[in-house]
Amino acid sequence: MTSRGHSAESRPRVILFLGAPGSGKGTQSSWLASKLGMPCLSTGDMLRAEAVRKTPAGRKLRRILASGALAGDEVVCDAVKSRLERELPNGGLILDGFPRTLKQAECLDSILRGLRMPQPTVLHLDVSLERLLKRLTARRHCASCGAIYNVLTRPSSLGTRCENDDGTLLQREDDSEGVILRRLEAFDLSCAPLLDYYSHGDYHWIDGDRPAEVVSRELLSILKPGKIKSRKTKSEKGESEKTQAAA
Ligand code: ADP
Ligand code: AMP
Numbered sequence: 637m638t639s640r641g642h643s644a645e646s647r648p649r650v651i652l653f654l655g656a657p658g659s660g661k662g663t664q665s666s667w668l669a670s671k672l673g674m675p676c677l678s679t680g681d682m683l684r685a686e687a688v689r690k691t692p693a694g695r696k697l698r699r700i701l702a703s704g705a706l707a708g709d710e711v712v713c714d715a716v717k718s719r720l721e722r723e724l725p726n727g728g729l730i731l732d733g734f735p736r737t738l739k740q741a742e743c744l745d746s747i748l749r750g751l752r753m754p755q756p757t758v759l760h761l762d763v764s765l766e767r768l769l770k771r772l773t774a775r776r777h778c779a780s781c782g783a784i785y786n787v788l789t790r791p792s793s794l795g796t797r798c799e800n801d802d803g804t805l806l807q808r809e810d811d812s813e814g815v816i817l818r819r820l821e822a823f824d825l826s827c828a829p830l831l832d833y834y835s836h837g838d839y840h841w842i843d844g845d846r847p848a849e850v851v852s853r854e855l856l857s858i859l860k861p862g863k864i865k866s867r868k869t870k871s872e873k874g875e876s877e878k879t880q881a882a883a
Pocket of ligand 1: 655656657658659660661662663664771772774775776784785786787789790844845846847848849851
């Protein structure tokens with residue numbers, strides 16, 4: 637038990653996803669949130685909710701989101717800070733889409749230090765460009781509950797309606813080809829410094845090109861080691877057989 641009365645496994649912690657648009661951050665973070673019983677904060681969802689407001693700030697944000705550029709560090713950091721300070725005592729938080737810049741990573745560190753929290757667990761979903769483009773143009777989401785679908789890899793059994801609540805499935809405005817390319821460009825620019833920043837911490841690289849269920853299983857084995865029997869891939873089996881034969 638720690639001084640705050642938590643065992644090492646139940647200690648509140650922040651889990652964050654790094655990855656390009658379309659790498660599966662939203663899909664995996666909402667799955668993990670229900671699996672681990674942790675709240676999840678998507679800065680994309682948060683900013684889209686702000687952008688529908690008919691205020692000068694809402695209109696400005698709408699233009700930024702439509703262009704595929706990133707919102708300003710200060711706006712995003714302030715919003716995350718107030719949410720973390722409210723949410724964290726209840727057992728941690730999963731962050732989807734934050735931090736996206738070095739400045740945001742530094743800001744997160746200072747928030748966590750202020751809350752006497754450990755450094756975040758970083759889950760980096762790495763996906764090839766070809767797959768990102770395919771996934772993003774085929775992505776759909778439920779207008780009422782936000783559930784994520786894909787017309788190619790995860791279609792709804794109800795066609796254009798959501799399986800959870802019969803809501804209408806929509807395509808995001810920024811999932812048009814031109815905007816996707818600009819979002820991927822923005823990610824490329826900010827990604828390397830972030831990877832550098834987190835490479836010495838609790839960082840995990842994950843091959844996100846695989847089916848969502850396979851990725852989910854790996855995430856759980858990282859976050860709850862010992863509870864999941866990891867199944868080796870064919871090539872891993874081959875390697876360990878070779879190693880055993882050589883020994
Ligand atoms: P992000 O939040 O990183 O932008 P999403 O979770 O919204 O990405 O996923 C983008 C699209 O790709 C969605 O339509 C989702 O259903 C689909 N998707 C997510 N993970 C996978 C996967 N491992 N394999 C195939 N499709 C996936
Ligand atoms: P997402 O839903 O994560 O794909 O984000 C959608 C859009 O919201 C991005 O293209 C950015 O314009 C904005 N956004 C989301 N998270 C951040 C962030 N941490 N910093 C700046 N902009 C963000």
